[in-house]
Amino acid sequence: MVGLIPLLVAFPFVLGLVLLVTGSNRVRRPLVGVGVIGVIVGSLALAMPGVPDSVMQLPVSPEAVSKGMLVIEAVITLYLLGVSVRTRQPLIALMALAQAGLLLPMELGGHHAEVARNLVIDQFSVILALIIGVVGGLICLYAVDYMQEFHVHHHPEMHDGRRSFFAILFIFLGAMFGLVFSNNLIWIYFFWEITTLCSFWLIGYKGTDESKRNAQRALLLNLTGGLGFAGALFLLVSHGGPVELDQLVLAKPALVLLPVALLAFAGMTKSAQLPFSSWLLGAMVAPTPVSALLHSSTMVNAGVYLVLRVAPVLQGTVAGILVALVGALTFLVASLAAITTSDAKKVLAYSTIANLGLIVLCGGIGTHEAVWAGILLIVFHAIAKGLLFLCVGVIEHKLHSRNIDDMSGLILKMPRLSVMLQIGMAGMFLAPFGMLISKYAVLKAVLDSLPLLAIFIVFGSAATLFFWIKWMGGLLVVTHPHDNVEKNIGWGKWTALYSLSAMTFGTCMLFPLLSKYLIEPYVKTQYHLAQFTAMSDGNIIIMVIMLALVSLFPLSFINYGRNVKVIDPYLGGANRDNGIQFTGAAGTVRDMSMQNYYLADVLHEDKMMRAGVIFACVLLAGLLLKVVCS
Amino acid sequence: MSLLLRILIYLVAAPLLGGLLAGIDRRISARMQARLGPPLMQPFYDVAKLWCKEPLVVRRSQNFYILFFFVLTVFTGALFFCGSDLLLVFFALTLSGIFFVLGAFKASSPYSFVGASRELIQMMAYEPIVLLTAVGLYMVTHTFSVDQIAVGTHMPILLLPGVFIALMYAMEMKFRKSPFDLAASHHAHQELVRGLTTEFAGPTLALIEIAHWYENVMLLGWLFLFFSMHWTLGLAACAVCFFLLLVVDNVCGRVKWLFALRSAWIMTLVLGCGNILVLWLLQVFGILKLS
Numbered sequence: 038m039v040g041l042i043p044l045l046v047a048f049p050f051v052l053g054l055v056l057l058v059t060g061s062n063r064v065r066r067p068l069v070g071v072g073v074i075g076v077i078v079g080s081l082a083l084a085m086p087g088v089p090d091s092v093m094q095l096p097v098s099p100e101a102v103s104k105g106m107l108v109i110e111a112v113i114t115l116y117l118l119g120v121s122v123r124t125r126q127p128l129i130a131l132m133a134l135a136q137a138g139l140l141l142p143m144e145l146g147g148h149h150a151e152v153a154r155n156l157v158i159d160q161f162s163v164i165l166a167l168i169i170g171v172v173g174g175l176i177c178l179y180a181v182d183y184m185q186e187f188h189v190h191h192h193p194e195m196h197d198g199r200r201s202f203f204a205i206l207f208i209f210l211g212a213m214f215g216l217v218f219s220n221n222l223i224w225i226y227f228f229w230e231i232t233t234l235c236s237f238w239l240i241g242y243k244g245t246d247e248s249k250r251n252a253q254r255a256l257l258l259n260l261t262g263g264l265g266f267a268g269a270l271f272l273l274v275s276h277g278g279p280v281e282l283d284q285l286v287l288a289k290p291a292l293v294l295l296p297v298a299l300l301a302f303a304g305m306t307k308s309a310q311l312p313f314s315s316w317l318l319g320a321m322v323a324p325t326p327v328s329a330l331l332h333s334s335t336m337v338n339a340g341v342y343l344v345l346r347v348a349p350v351l352q353g354t355v356a357g358i359l360v361a362l363v364g365a366l367t368f369l370v371a372s373l374a375a376i377t378t379s380d381a382k383k384v385l386a387y388s389t390i391a392n393l394g395l396i397v398l399c400g401g402i403g404t405h406e407a408v409w410a411g412i413l414l415i416v417f418h419a420i421a422k423g424l425l426f427l428c429v430g431v432i433e434h435k436l437h438s439r440n441i442d443d444m445s446g447l448i449l450k451m452p453r454l455s456v457m458l459q460i461g462m463a464g465m466f467l468a469p470f471g472m473l474i475s476k477y478a479v480l481k482a483v484l485d486s487l488p489l490l491a492i493f494i495v496f497g498s499a500a501t502l503f504f505w506i507k508w509m510g511g512l513l514v515v516t517h518p519h520d521n522v523e524k525n526i527g528w529g530k531w532t533a534l535y536s537l538s539a540m541t542f543g544t545c546m547l548f549p550l551l552s553k554y555l556i557e558p559y560v561k562t563q564y565h566l567a568q569f570t571a572m573s574d575g576n577i578i579i580m581v582i583m584l585a586l587v588s589l590f591p592l593s594f595i596n597y598g599r600n601v602k603v604i605d606p607y608l609g610g611a612n613r614d615n616g617i618q619f620t621g622a623a624g625t626v627r628d629m630s631m632q633n634y635y636l637a638d639v640l641h642e643d644k645m646m647r648a649g650v651i652f653a654c655v656l657l658a659g660l661l662l663k664v665v666c667s
Numbered sequence: 668m669s670l671l672l673r674i675l676i677y678l679v680a681a682p683l684l685g686g687l688l689a690g691i692d693r694r695i696s697a698r699m700q701a702r703l704g705p706p707l708m709q710p711f712y713d714v715a716k717l718w719c720k721e722p723l724v725v726r727r728s729q730n731f732y733i734l735f736f737f738v739l740t741v742f743t744g745a746l747f748f749c750g751s752d753l754l755l756v757f758f759a760l761t762l763s764g765i766f767f768v769l770g771a772f773k774a775s776s777p778y779s780f781v782g783a784s785r786e787l788i789q790m791m792a793y794e795p796i797v798l799l800t801a802v803g804l805y806m807v808t809h810t811f812s813v814d815q816i817a818v819g820t821h822m823p824i825l826l827l828p829g830v831f832i833a834l835m836y837a838m839e840m841k842f843r844k845s846p847f848d849l850a851a852s853h854h855a856h857q858e859l860v861r862g863l864t865t866e867f868a869g870p871t872l873a874l875i876e877i878a879h880w881y882e883n884v885m886l887l888g889w890l891f892l893f894f895s896m897h898w899t900l901g902l903a904a905c906a907v908c909f910f911l912l913l914v915v916d917n918v919c920g921r922v923k924w925l926f927a928l929r930s931a932w933i934m935t936l937v938l939g940c941g942n943i944l945v946l947w948l949l950q951v952f953g954i955l956k957l958s
Contacts, residue, residue, distance in 0.1 A: 467765065473758055480754065480798075484805050488947050491802045492940050496932070499794035503787055506765055510772030510783055515726060576752050583759060586738065593731035601724045606776030607865055631780040634788065639925060 042156055042218050045079040045166070048072075049211030057204035062185075065203060069181050072207055073174040076214075080170025084163050084555075099155045099221075106227040107144055111137075113230060117260075124253055132260035136267040143274045144223075152281055157220035160559035164412060165217040165342055168419045171540070172334035173210050175533040179427050180206065180326035182527035186434055187324055196244060206330065209235040213335045217342060222273070222280045226266050229303070229339065233259040236336050239327040240320045251319030258316045262306025262340075269299035286349050286563065295664040297350045300343055301360050301400065302657065308340030308393040311367045311653035314646070317390060321382045325430030328382060332389045333423035338415060341393055344400035345411050349563055352403030358487065359660040361401025363653050365493035367394030370649035372500035377635050377642045381429045381439040384504060385422065388465065391497065392418045392472070395479055398493075402486050405564040409571045410478035412556050413548070417471030420544060421464030424537035428458040431530060435522045442632060447512045449519040455512050457538045464541040466505045469583035471545050478571065507633050514631060516617050545584055549577050670749055677748040678741070685880025686710045692913060699917045714876050720869035725774050730871045732770030739763030740878040744885040750814030754801045760882075764790060767863065767875075774866035782862025786850035788924050792931035793837035796830070799939045803830040804892065806946055807957060817895040821957060824893040824904075829942030831893050833934045835908060840927070841886055842912055843879075846919035847927050 052072045059065060114137045121130035180203070188197050209232060216228040233256065241252030270280065273296045279285050285293055309317035320331055331337065344360070351357030368391045375387035392414060399411030431454055432447070433439040447455040464470045476498065483490045544551065552571055561569050605612045608629055610619035621627045689710040697704025706712075724730060743759040746752075768790075771783035805811055807826050808819040816823070824831055840847040851862040864875060887905045894901035922930075949955035 467762060469758070469762075477754055477758070480802070481811075484802060488802065488806055489944065491799070492943070495795040495798040495802070496935075498798065499791045502761065502765075502794060503791040506768060506787055506790075507784065510769055510787075513769060513773045514775045514780065515773075516775050576755060579746065579751060579755055583742070583762070586735075586742065587762075590731070590735055593734060594728060596731075598727040601722045601727060601730065603727060604723050604725060606725045606774065607778060607860060608776070609778070609860070629777050631775075631777055634784050639928075 041079060041083060042158060042214075045076070045083070045170075046211055046215045046218060048075050048079065049207040049209075049214065053204040053207035053211065056207060057201060060200055062199070065199070066181060069177060069203055073178045076170040076177075076210055077174040080166045080174075083158070084167055099152070102155070103223065106224065110140070110227060110230065113234060116234075117256075120256070124249075126253055126257065128257055129253070129260065132257065132264055136260070136264055139264075139267040139271040140226075143271060152221050154281060154283070155221040155224060156218050157283060158218060159562070160555040161342075161346070161412065162217040164416060164555055165338060166214060168334050168338065168416065169210055169213045169217070172419050172423045172537070173213070173330060175536055176326050176329045176334060176423060176427065177203070177206050177210070178529045179329075179430075179533035180324075182529040183326050183430060183434075184324065185527075191434060192243075198242060198244075201238070202242060205235050205238050206326075209239070209330065209335055213339065216339055220282050222270055222282060222285070225282070225343075226263075226270060229266060229307075230263055232307075232336055232339055233263060236320070236331060239331070240323045242323055242327065245322070248322040251316070251322050254319055255316040258306055258313045261313070262303040265299045265306070266303040269296035269303070272296045272299070282346060286347065288350075290350050290354065293350060294354060294356060297347045298356045298360075298660055298664040300347050301351065301356070302660070304340040304342075304344035304347075304400075305360070305363060305397060305657075306340070308337045308344070308397060309390050310340075310363055310394060310397055311370060311646075312650035312657070314367065314371065314390050314649075318383065318386050321380075321386055325382075325426055325433065328386075329423050329426035329430070332385065332426060333419045337389065337393055338419065341396040341400065341411070341415060344397055345408055345415075348400045348403040348408050348411070350403070351401055353486075355663050356660055357401045357403050359401070359656050359663065361398045361487065361490060363656050363660075364394045364397030364399075364401055365490045365497075366649060366652055366656070367391065368398065369394075369493045369497040369500075370645055372497040372504070373640050374642050374645055375504045376500055377637045377640050379441045379633070379635060381432075381441050381444070381508075382426075384441065384508065385425055385429065388501070388504075389418075389422055391501065392422075394497075395476075395494075398490065399479060399482065402482055402490075404482055404486055405560045405566060405569060406478065406485060406571065407482035408563070409552075409556055409560050409569075410475055410482050412559070413478060413552070414472070414475040416544060416551065417464060417475055420537060420540045421461050421471065424457060424461040424534070424541055425465070427530070427534055427537065428454055428461060431526060431534075432458075441508050441511055444508075445511050445514045445631070446516065446519050449515055450521065451523040452521070453523060454534070457534055459509055459512065460538045460541050462505050462509050463587075464545070466501050467587075469545070469580040469587070470541070471548065474545075474548060474572075474580060511633055516629075516631075517615065542588075546581075673749055674745050677745055681744055681748075681884045682877055682880045685877075685882075685884045686714070688883060688909065689880060692909075695910070695913050696917055699913070710876070710880075714873045717873035717876070718870050722870055723868040724871075725776055725866045729770050729773045729866065732766050732773055733867060733871050733874055736763050736766040736770060737874045737878040739766060740881050744881045747813060747885050747888055750812065750817070753804065753811045753813050753816065754798075755811075756813070756885075757797055757801055760885075761790070761794070763878075770867075771863045776866045778860040778865040779863060782850050782859065782865065785924050786863055788928055789840050789847065789850055792928045793840050795932065796833045796837045796935040796939050799935060799943065800827075800830055800834050800889065803827040803939075803943060803946070806943065806950075809957070813892070816892055819895070822894065822896045826946060826955075827893065827942055829938035829945075831890075833939040833942075834889070835911070836931060836934045838886060838890070838908070839912060839915060840931070842883060844912055844916040846915070846922045849921055849924055849927060852921075 056068055114133050117133035118130050121127060184199050212228045212231040216225055219225045237252050237256040240255050241248050273280050278293055279288055306313045321328055351360060371387045371391035371394060375384050378384055396411045396414045399407040429439055435451065436443055465472050480491060480494055483494060557569055557571060605616040608619035610621040612619050618626055618628055690707040693709060694704040694707060739759060740763040743756055743763055746759055747756045768783045768786050771779040801811060804816050804823055807821055807823050808816045810816060843851055851864050852859045864872060867875060890908050891901045891905050894904045
């Protein structure tokens with residue numbers, strides 16, 4: 038199976054190029070289908086039992102690959118200079134040139150570090166590959182239907198750029214595969230830059246002023262992270278340190294702490310931690326499949342993947358504590374901010390940022406327990422968040438709104454979608470679903486190392502609870518009959534939605550196996566542990582019982598409407614016939630209405646985010662200062 | 668004692684004790700208001716009567732949520748009294764609370780909607796200190812297991828007084844007592860009508876009441892954990908705490924939801940987090956050594 042890896046990385050790239058040259062919509066559909074099947078089957082094949090940790094043979098020499106990457110990087114730099122001139126953003130040029138300046142002398146000057154293993158496969162990369170392949174593949178499948186409806190029904194005035202759109206989606210997936218299977222940091226950097234570029238194109242897809250602006254901001258912030266990455270490479274090469282990920286983790290922490298801190302910094306920009314969160318919030322302007330891809334299966338995972346990879350070095354260092362603090366702060370601030378907004382996509386975006394904060398927190402703590410919890414969080418979050426974004430995408434097209442208040446009565450308007458949306462939400466915060474298992478583990482890991490950080494977690498969790506349940510409750514409210522508008526959705530979308538719903542549930546059921554065969558072995562090797570059981574059997578049994586209990590809930594609907602007498606609600610006056618109006622004082626007829634609490638005059642989104650950015654900047658400055666001085 | 672026996676005792680004894688406590692509550696409250704009050708067994712009579720009433724609903728599926736609220740509340744109590752994991756107990760209780768709130772949302776009446784929204788705000792208000800209780804107990808005993816916390820070598824109350832006081836503040840909300848009875852008023856003639864429970868009637872309302880009994884007994888169990896070194900002291904402390912809750916209930920008027928949220932978070936931050944900070948500092952500097 039190992040021989041698959043170069044194929045798995047190359048396949049989406051090739052397919053992307055093919056999609057770029059084929060213009061017709063009719064050819065695109067089967068091609069995307071082939072691509073989706075390819076990445077899903079490929080990633081599943083890798084996950085088959087007996088994943089060996091071995092050196093891989095490439096069909097071409099690694100030197101040739103490196104040279105090819107160098108050429109492409111040079112082209113990217115030139116392209117970025119062009120973007121900078123076109124958008125009159127000198128900072129972009131500055132970042133691009135600074136990165137080139139750091140890397141060119143190293144690559145041309147013969148400072149070549151010896152790299153024994155360019156590619157590597159272990160359980161962690163397999164998990165990530167599964168997320169990229171399966172979740173990412175399903176999102177691409179969904180995108181075919183979605184973009185059709187997007188252009189034909191909703192935005193006929195807009196330039197139809199679907200040719201490049203799908204090409205970039207697949208190149209994005211290819212770059213992500215490359216990123217998680219590379220062991221050579223220079224290669225990781227190459228794929229890292231490609232994901233930055235892909236997200237820039239995708240966010241700016243609509244071509245409106247807002248989307249252009251947000252795309253540029255995403256590019257700039259991610260290039261800042263890229264600069265950190267380049268800085269780390271420069272330091273490693275010039276001091277003769279290892280440029281292999283697996284060697285880096287084994288090296289003495291004192292020697293590699295500075296480059297590792299820079300890598301963590303790069304990871305935090307890509308994972309939209311404070312103070313860089315604004316790019317991910319701005320990325321909402323893109324079509325929904327792009328948001329889903331960025332938030333669940335690709336972009337942001339690259340960041341936390343890197344942070345968790347270098348976590349063993351961060352463990353117990355001041356740098357690690359600062360990274361953990363940034364994560365904890367991000368979790369708290371983003372969770373509170375999510376309460377104040379009624380835009381469904383924005384709530385999802387804040388919740389992504391918050392969850393990534395938790396994962397970064399795990400990376401900063403860096404103990405084996407924390408890394409275990411962090412990986413689990415990545416898995417559960419990717420699936421549930423992918424599902425949620427895809428649901429909101431359909432709802433937005435059908436209801437012409439993504440305001441949470443407009444979704445009341447969704448259970449009548451779109452019954453199946455409303456159930457799926459609720460499954461996704463349950464997966465995000467409800468016991469005994471995935472995220473809660475992870476939260477349990479995070480809390481335990483925090484208490485065993487830095488108990489004070491628990492304060493951030495307890496307040497953040499409380500806020501999380503509030504914004505999810507009020508949304509969920511709003512979906513259930515039914516005041517008067519609605520027409521069913523769940524029509525013409527397309528089998529591609531349904532396939533993606535059904536699969537992700539089943540996976541949200543399935544991963545919770547199968548999480549003990551996931552932990553035993555993939556996460557625990559990875560953690561054991563990384564930390565050289567003989568024995569490690571993340572969660573006691575007793576607790577797992579309790580969680581399974583709870584899951585079984587909750588899954589019985591739909592059964593109660595067998596009894597639907599039996600043995601009850603239906604009456605109108607109490608409205609504080611004499612009810613009119615329709616149940617939503619009543620005769621109040623002095624005989625006036627009044628409507629009743631219900632609205633959610635957003636606490637907008639208590640929690641000020643702007644102020645909170647600004648304060649969060651300032652605090653996070655202080656923490657990051659502390660991080661840089663600390664490593665520079667040591 | 669075998670696990671099964673413990674569950675069985677809990678299943679039978681908890682509602683009896685809870686109902687009795689509700690009776691005592693009403694007697695004492697009546698005396699505080701210079702009334703005689705109902706018989707001690709009145710809560711049981713009430714529930715029995717509710718059970719025989721006609722099941723009225725606004726939405727046909729609203730009662731399913733309450734059924735699961737009930738089942739999960741009982742389940743949570745069973746987890747706790749079986750000495751299982753405290754953090755899981757908290758999570759399970761949150762889950763049952765969510766079902767209650769969702770049921771009220773489902774009922775789709777403005778009063779139950781307001782009640783549900785306010786209940787959510789209250790959940791957000793007390794969630795931090797409830798979780799912080801688990802954090803504090805873990806720092807003292809190095810375990811989340813209720814059984815092991817109960818037989819620990821340190822009296823948690825001595826090390827966690829701040830957490831305890833903040834938790835008592837939250838208890839006022841969990842017991843649905845004034846000044847925090849803002850999600851489900853006991854007096855239906857007020858602006859809130861009956862809040863959360865406005866649209867529930869008959870057997871379903873009885874179920875809510877019984878779930879409340881189960882829950883109250885478990886909540887007192889949480890308080891007991893702080894004194895678990897000495898059984899008698901623990902029971903006495905629970906009695907005193909219960910009485911205190913009643914006194915506060917009778918001398919306070921209802922506050923606004925914003926005050927409830929703010930004050931609970933401030934209490935948590937100052938007393939709860941302050942307590943945790945001090946404990947951590949004492950351990951870091953080696954002044955306090957916990958085995």
